[in-house]
Amino acid sequence: MSAAGPRVTGLIGCTLPPACSEPKRREQLRLSGALNGIDYVEVGDDGVTLCVHLFGDIPSDVAVANVRISGGDRITGLRVISVHEEHEPDLHDDTCLRVVLDREGDHTPYCLCLVDAASGNDPNSWMAYPGFDPRYACATLRFRLDCAKDADCATASHCVEAPPAPPEINYLAKDYASFRQLFFDRIAIDMPAWRERHVPDIGVALVEAMAYTADHLSYYQDAVATEAYLATARRRISVRRHARLVDYRMHEGCNARALVTLSLPAGEVTFAFDQLLLLVPPAGQTDVHAGAISPAQLEKARAQGALIYAPMPLDGATAITVVAAQSTIRLYTWGDAMCCLPRGSTQAVLVDAPLAVPNEPPASQPSVTDGGKATAAGKNAPVQAAAVATPPQRALRLKPGDLLIFEEVRGPSTGNPADANPAHRHAVRLTAVEEQVDPLNQQRLLQVSWDACDALPFDLCLSTRMPSPDCSWVSDVSVARGNVLLVDHGDYAPGQCRCDALCAPPDAIDNDDYPGLGSALAEVPDACTRCGALREDCWLVPGSTHYTCCRCEGAVQDVLRIADDTGHVLPGSLLTWAEPLPGEANAPVCRLLLRDPRQALPQLDVHGGDLADVLVSDPVDAQWRWDARQDLLESGPDDRHFVVEVDDDAAAHLRFGDGVLGRRPQAGDFFRARQRLGNGTVGNVGRDSIVWLAWSGGEVPPGLVPRNPLPATGGTAAESMAEVKLFAPGAFRARPLRAIIAEDYAAFARQNTQLQGAACALAWNGSWYEADVVVDPLGRETLLPSLARTLAAGLHPYRRIGHDVAVRSAHYVPLLIELHVCVLPDFLQAHVRAQLVDRFRAGLRSDGMPGFFHPDRLQLGQAVYASALMAEAQAITGVAHVDVLTLARMEAGKPGDVPADGVLWLAAAEIAQVDNDPDHPDRGSIAFTLGGGR
Structure with a gap:
């Protein structure tokens, strides 16, 4: 095509309207050959050389005046220097028009046009080169591309459909009435002809149904946002899970425990x-x-x-043998009178049945006598124990691990049972039982011992004397009770077994919701009858069957029974929560009755698996048992564990694992649960309240009487949500997991119950630090x-990495103390001195309280105050005035030394020591100088 082609009039440019996404005219021009035009423009590597490709042949008379460039932002007014036809087959597939510019343009798009030379300089007056299509007389070019190598540089479509206008929504509509009005308002806009508002109308019914659904979804939306935070959560289960995230366990309380004695008049029964x-x-x-x-x-009674x-069961025991002789056991006083078991006692001697000696009545210890004269049967009879050929069997069957309750049964002042102090009852667990015989009267005895943790907290009176004019001796003021049971509150209540799916007709068996139910019922044809006879809660896990893909020809497909919902809600309320018994053998009573509700687990027996394995067996095999846990964070994918979560209505929700944290039940599995009900403070009944006994093993011997001498304790109510929200945010700080500073080591050491104090200092040993932990043992100085x-x-x-740990005893500092005490005129100096010595002793005082310098009253680093010494002495009746003459360390002080501020300071690893023992003067001393008095 030559320049003599037809002249086409009209405006030209790179952005002619309309903007189209499909350039079909380009192909028409290429095929027709009637008009020429610019196909595309290439920019050379130098930035100033352009290669213009045309649809047709390059005109022979095109010159510099026919090539115009417009546009640009920073660089404008580009001029064409030369124009010639390019014939480089190695560079291009076709010939192109080579255009050389005076300089390179910027990043903005430019417009290159082939125009008539007669066109003016104004781009709006340019006319297309003769024979060129006006829509393709120009082409857009870019000297620099803004897109990256991994981006698409294609131009976007110009004709983009405008997004529809969003509907007008009233976001304040949050309840049923507002949603109903909102729907009616919208319908009035979209369907103005429909104006029906009567309730029976089908349209109104649909609007109200949608308003109800919207109201429910709105509430659910608000509830989800509310339950997402601990501070705003209102559901108990949500609060429990939030608290667990910060290592705080919300407890559901625990049941009460009690000690019950069984009294039998004669014989024995198991x-x-x-x-x-x-x-x-019942009340x-x-x-x-x-x-x-x-x-x-x-x-x-249950109803x-x-x-x-x-x-x-203690230490695996499964039964108890009630022995009549152990219903009431006398405490032996070895023939003495006015006796008691002092506070802190850990031993006692019990009276066994009297030893049968030929021709001699059985011996006994003094009892209530006439005129205060003690008599004993067989007192003057000769001892003939050696003549017994075979010792008879003892009546008491006590052994280590048995429980014993000491009880005051008479008033020490009156001898009247009604005056007995009910607070003087104490339970112990025996650690040793030794058979003995009194050589004086051949009385058979048992010496029993118990743990120091169970030491008597009071003086237990054994025998006393009536005031004048009676003056009679009264023995057996206190006795021991055997046949003691440890019991806890809770009863296994009958459940509600769901047997509908198992009792369906054969043609109505639901294998879609309960996969494999048909084949399972074929193996257990009497499943409906067995299910109806269960007195437990039972259910089937719903779900669906899924088949895996075929991996190869003839492969056996895996069949998966995926459960839709593995959770379950137990019927009833107040599920029993109880802590496991201590793992140590022969744990003392103080440990048995020590309660921690955060360690309590639900009392629930759950078995689940195939129908034939769980329903038929009774009892169910242990391999199908599922165990309760506090959480599933440490459970493996095959561990049969579950968690019980209690909601606001006290209903228990069972949550099983997901296949990763805990085993996930399969669809079609049959579960049965036997739950125990009874929890909280309601079980904390008073003493002598448990008086009924029920035994399903046969006939109970007549005269058997149960009784709890001590009140039931330990029953704790469930923790409230307000308490959890208060304490949970700081729970992670309450339990440190690593010792960083010296005080951390001391804090961890103080957690040991055998210590009453600990201190620590970090000492440099030349290579690294050593944590020197100094401890103060409880009740001793070594x-x-x-x-x-x-x-x-x-x-x-x-311990911290790089720290060594060393445990050392505290350094005891003996003190030298001298007090001057002025006694009132009406008091004897000897009496006041005796009270001073008693109060300032290092052991127990005469009233059972620890003395001023008792090891348990002196702490690590505790200073000794002169004012405290004066106050202790001043509290004695008959003391008028007290002066501290000496208060100093024994190794460095001398008589007359008193700190100026009245405080004798000690180091953190030091403990004051004033044993005042004449055999060990190096352990501190205290002297009293008395004046006045008589």
């Missing part, structure tokens, strides 16, 4: 724990007689709300090597 229940009669029950009740009376307690090893091993997991 009770199995799983067949024995102890009861508190309002009249004419209550202590003793055994029948199964019918048991069911009636009336009686509190039920079950025995707790550190046992075994305790030191235990403490070091306990601190090792907490």
